Amino acid sequence: xxxxxxxxxxxxxxxxxxxxxxxxxxxxxxxxxxxxxxxxxxxxxxxxxxxxxxxxxxxxxxxxxxxxxxxxxxxxxxxxxxxxxxxxxxxxxxxxxxxxxxxxxxxxxxxxxxxxxxxxxxx
Amino acid sequence: xxxxxxxxxxxxxxxxxxxxxxxxxxxxxxxxxxxxxxxxxxxxxxxxxxxxxxxxxxxxxxxxxxxxxxxxxxxxxxxxxxxxxxxxxxxxxxxxxxxxxxxxxxxxxxxxxxxxxxxxxxxxxxxxxxxxxxxxxxxxxxxxxxxxxxxxxxxxxxxxxxxxxxxxxxxxxxxxxxxxxxxxxxxxxxxxxxxxxxxxxxxxxxxxxx
Numbered sequence: 001x002x003x004x005x006x007x008x009x010x011x012x013x014x015x016x017x018x019x020x021x022x023x024x025x026x027x028x029x030x031x032x033x034x035x036x037x038x039x040x041x042x043x044x045x046x047x048x049x050x051x052x053x054x055x056x057x058x059x060x061x062x063x064x065x066x067x068x069x070x071x072x073x074x075x076x077x078x079x080x081x082x083x084x085x086x087x088x089x090x091x092x093x094x095x096x097x098x099x100x101x102x103x104x105x106x107x108x109x110x111x112x113x114x115x116x117x118x119x120x121x122x123x
Numbered sequence: 124x125x126x127x128x129x130x131x132x133x134x135x136x137x138x139x140x141x142x143x144x145x146x147x148x149x150x151x152x153x154x155x156x157x158x159x160x161x162x163x164x165x166x167x168x169x170x171x172x173x174x175x176x177x178x179x180x181x182x183x184x185x186x187x188x189x190x191x192x193x194x195x196x197x198x199x200x201x202x203x204x205x206x207x208x209x210x211x212x213x214x215x216x217x218x219x220x221x222x223x224x225x226x227x228x229x230x231x232x233x234x235x236x237x238x239x240x241x242x243x244x245x246x247x248x249x250x251x252x253x254x255x256x257x258x259x260x261x262x263x264x265x266x267x268x269x270x271x272x273x274x275x276x277x278x279x280x281x282x283x284x285x286x287x288x289x290x291x292x293x294x295x296x297x298x299x300x301x302x303x304x305x306x307x308x309x310x311x312x313x314x315x316x317x318x319x320x321x322x323x324x325x326x327x328x329x330x331x332x333x
Contacts, residue, residue: 009157011157011160011193012153012157012160015186016160018164019160019163019164022167053149053237055237055238080149080152080153080156101152101153101156102156102159103156103160105163
């Protein structure tokens with residue numbers, strides 16, 4: 001399994017990356033949607049974990065482009081406290097799962113390990 | 124509660140307070156998310172030490188140092204939000220305009236970051252305005268929003284405040300310059316203050332309030 005982490009908060013993404021390293025999970029990280037898309041063009045990822053609110057190319061637009069570039073890559077949307085309509089929109093655009101910050105790494109990994117779609121988006 | 128505000132202005136005020144608190148709580152949530160990651164990593168490194176794998180002391184020290192920094196940043200964000208909340212106190216009928224400007228620019232930092240623009244403030248101490256701080260702050264926020272609307276990523280939004288006879292002159296402009304539209308008077312909680320587009324920026328003039 002190879003994971004790409006995208007969040008404009010560099011300390012969050014690098015620390016999460018280090019925690020995945022400790023679990024021997026191959027991963028890369030990017031601090032913008034644009035940078036993440038460049039990586040997706042050059043490497044194959046099973047999962048992309050992406051923040052919803054980022055400067056420049058935001059999470060929603062990035063999800064759309066990721067699905068266009070790499071349809072088989074699955075996406076987990078990271079949110080702070082987002083409106084239900086944002087999450088619905090993300091689902092329509094192709095996000096497979098969501099996770100509310102702060103990240104619980106065990107929950108993150110269990111989301112990646114199950115094929116079952118997340119049943120409900122928060123309201 | 125006697126707030127002496129017409130319903131329409133009260134609605135604008137609530138909209139403004141909603142925007143500020145949503146933005147500030149996002150900022151706090153972000154800090155907590157980073158602190159969470161760093162403290163969890165520390166916990167995992169220490170758990171590995173118990174199992175005989177020596178953690179790198181330099182990395183441990185660096186992580187602890189960053190947790191301290193991020194706790195400080197979260198504390199600043201909470202202080203800004205708390206100071207903002209007190210601006211709505213009904214018994215405060217006077218505003219230190221420079222202080223309020225500084226406070227609102229601090230709260231506008233996140234929306235500015237999301238647009239990739241930097242903020243710069245040059246304010247000289249002016250006369251106190253005889254209005255409730257929250258009303259002045261709503262006007263400042265509306266001007267910042269209108270100016271930022273036209274800013275390209277990488278721009279600088281400059282705010283300058285100086286004294287004028289009987290009041291204050293506040294300018295909002297962009298670098299590189301871009302034409303800015305004034306917020307409609309009906310969107311402001313202080314319709315008696317003049318706000319107009321001038322040159323490539325916004326000009327706010329107060330007269331009867333000082």
